Amino acid sequence: MKIAILGTRGIPANYGGFETFAEECAAGLAARGHDVTVYGRSHYVSRDLRSCRGVQLTVLPTLPWKYADTVVHTLLSVLHAIPRRFDAMLICNAANSIFAWVPRIFGTRVIVNVDGIERLRRKWSWLGRAYYRLSEYLSTVFADEIVTDARCIEQYYRDTYRARSEFIPYGASTEMPAGDSALKELGLAPREYFLYVSRLEPENNAHLLVQAFERVRTPRKLLVVGSAPYAREYIRRLRETRDPRIAFPGAIYGVRYRQLMANALCYVHATEVGGSHPALIEAMGLASLIVANATPENAEVLQDTGILYSRNDVSDLAARLQRVNDCPEEFAHLRGLARQRASSEYSWNSVVDRYERLFTRLVGQRPHTTGAH
Numbered sequence: 001m002k003i004a005i006l007g008t009r010g011i012p013a014n015y016g017g018f019e020t021f022a023e024e025c026a027a028g029l030a031a032r033g034h035d036v037t038v039y040g041r042s043h044y045v046s047r048d049l050r051s052c053r054g055v056q057l058t059v060l061p062t063l064p065w066k067y068a069d070t071v072v073h074t075l076l077s078v079l080h081a082i083p084r085r086f087d088a089m090l091i092c093n094a095a096n097s098i099f100a101w102v103p104r105i106f107g108t109r110v111i112v113n114v115d116g117i118e119r120l121r122r123k124w125s126w127l128g129r130a131y132y133r134l135s136e137y138l139s140t141v142f143a144d145e146i147v148t149d150a151r152c153i154e155q156y157y158r159d160t161y162r163a164r165s166e167f168i169p170y171g172a173s174t175e176m177p178a179g180d181s182a183l184k185e186l187g188l189a190p191r192e193y194f195l196y197v198s199r200l201e202p203e204n205n206a207h208l209l210v211q212a213f214e215r216v217r218t219p220r221k222l223l224v225v226g227s228a229p230y231a232r233e234y235i236r237r238l239r240e241t242r243d244p245r246i247a248f249p250g251a252i253y254g255v256r257y258r259q260l261m262a263n264a265l266c267y268v269h270a271t272e273v274g275g276s277h278p279a280l281i282e283a284m285g286l287a288s289l290i291v292a293n294a295t296p297e298n299a300e301v302l303q304d305t306g307i308l309y310s311r312n313d314v315s316d317l318a319a320r321l322q323r324v325n326d327c328p329e330e331f332a333h334l335r336g337l338a339r340q341r342a343s344s345e346y347s348w349n350s351v352v353d354r355y356e357r358l359f360t361r362l363v364g365q366r367p368h369t370t371g372a373h
Contacts, residue, residue, distance in 0.1 A: 001363055002035045006077040007092035010040015011052050014253055016199060017170065017278030018092050024171055028352030030054035039077040067128060070095055082106050087363045094118060095132060097139035109362040112143040116153055116274030122202045123230060137161060144362055150275035152296040166358055170276045171348035172285030174339055182256035183263055186249060193221040195264035197279045198271055199228045200235050205270035205312065207238060212318040214243050218325045220265060227251040262286040266324045269298060272312065276301050285342035287335040291320050305338040
């Protein structure tokens with residue numbers, strides 16, 4: 001099949017979960033013999049880059065403004081893709097569903113991965129939230145299929161719009177990274193630091209973690225990894241903490257990110273908006289000891305393989321972190337359980353299988369068999 005993936009910032013992944021998903025899904029499909037193109041944005045991906053891991057790249061401009069970045073680039077991508085006659089198109093982010101009907105007119109089957117309930121993010125104005133609410137509905141009307149990456153998001157679309165969706169979760173690798181160069185660069189020792197990884201936006205609750213960690217009695221450090229292009233004031237306030245144990249190294253990707261995740265005493269997942277969060281599943285794949293905010297999505301992903309604290313409760317989070325700090329051996333068994341669950345429920349190979357079957361059903365071709373499922 002000839003497949004296009006658009007709506008993300010592009011690959012190689014250097015921003016967030018959708019970008020990692022686009023890279024892993026596209027590379028997996030390309031390895032199975034499909035002709036895959038991923039569209040990227042010129043302020044994230046070099047125009048000189050033509051391919052990545054067997055995937056063709058098309059880099060187009062956009063307006064680098066919070067309210068226009070995604071939708072303008074997706075519109076240009078759709079218009080660019082139409083004359084290239086793709087069999088199927090995967091559009092990431094419900095905000096882009098407004099364009100899903102256009103390629104369908106020309107015979108291209110369209111899937112929209114709606115992600116989580118984006119309108120709940122506090123960074124959006126009332127207009128942005130209204131647009132996302134409309135986009136949720138349009139995704140159920142304009143696309144051939146919608147994909148949800150969490151059962152509770154699947155239920156939300158069923159209850160709110162009476163719309164069926166295909167459940168396909170995010171993926172993770174269970175391959176442990178070699179080396180510890182990232183730790184040495186940051187002056188860290190294995191199992192002697194707490195780790196947080198996310199875009200530094202209010203609904204991801206780094207500020208609540210900082211408040212909680214300031215109460216924890218420990219010489220260990222807290223590493224707050226991440227950035228965000230439109231949250232400078234929020235990040236500035238985070239950095240105002242007077243606790244010298246809390247460090248903000250910015251965004252870290254690739255092997256260095258995986259080294260930090262695999263060697264942390266504890267990974268703290270404080271987000272409250274979205275579907276299956278990539279960093280949470282990746283932490284499970286790397287056998288992390290996880291303390292997570294008790295949202296339905298996080299509880300669904302973790303099951304009994306991590307520790308949940310009362311939703312957005314700073315005192316409960318501080319108490320859980322103190323317990324992990326004082327008695328880490330009490331929770332050591334959770335590491336193996338998390339990795340086992342990631343392997344059985346969230347492997348990238350399984351994710352690619354599901355997308356390939358979905359594309360095949362829509363396009364009307366027989367699936368390519370890998371012999372290793």
